Amino acid sequence: xxxxxxxxxxLLTREELDRYxxxxxxxxxxxxxxxxxxxxxxxxxxxxxxxxxxxxxKDKGRARDRATAEYLESLQKDNDIKDEEDEEGPxxx
Numbered sequence: 001x002x003x004x005x006x007x008x009x010x011l012l013t014r015e016e017l018d019r020y021x022x023x024x025x026x027x028x029x030x031x032x033x034x035x036x037x038x039x040x041x042x043x044x045x046x047x048x049x050x051x052x053x054x055x056x057x058k059d060k061g062r063a064r065d066r067a068t069a070e071y072l073e074s075l076q077k078d079n080d081i082k083d084e085e086d087e088e089g090p091x092x093x
Contacts, residue, residue, distance in 0.1 A: 001024050001027040001028055001031065001039065001042070001043060001046070002043060002046075003024065004020075004046070004050045004053075007057055008050055008053045008054055008057055009053070011053040011056045011057055011060075012050070012053045016049060016050075016052070016053065019049060020046060020049055020050065023042055023045055023046050023049065024046065026042055027039045027042035027043060027046070030042060
């Protein structure tokens with residue numbers, strides 16, 4: 001049986017994780033019994049089960065990318081303000 005990544009498993013709900021562990025156990029048993037045709041069906045069920053967690057992982061990645069872009073944009077604005085102040089020179093009173 002193919003396991004999903006630790007990151008995906010971490011985003012499974014308790015109910016999904018319980019079902020995932022049960023399906024892995026059944027699939028491993030079927031493989032031990034050389035029932036590969038039935039283990040294939042179990043693997044397909046696992047693949048369907050983890051799809052929502054994969055989407056949650058993608059959403060987290062997109063949110064991180066947005067936060068990084070916003071941070072870099074704020075740094076660029078700060079640099080632009082500094083450059084403008086440097087070009088104006090010292091202010092005379």
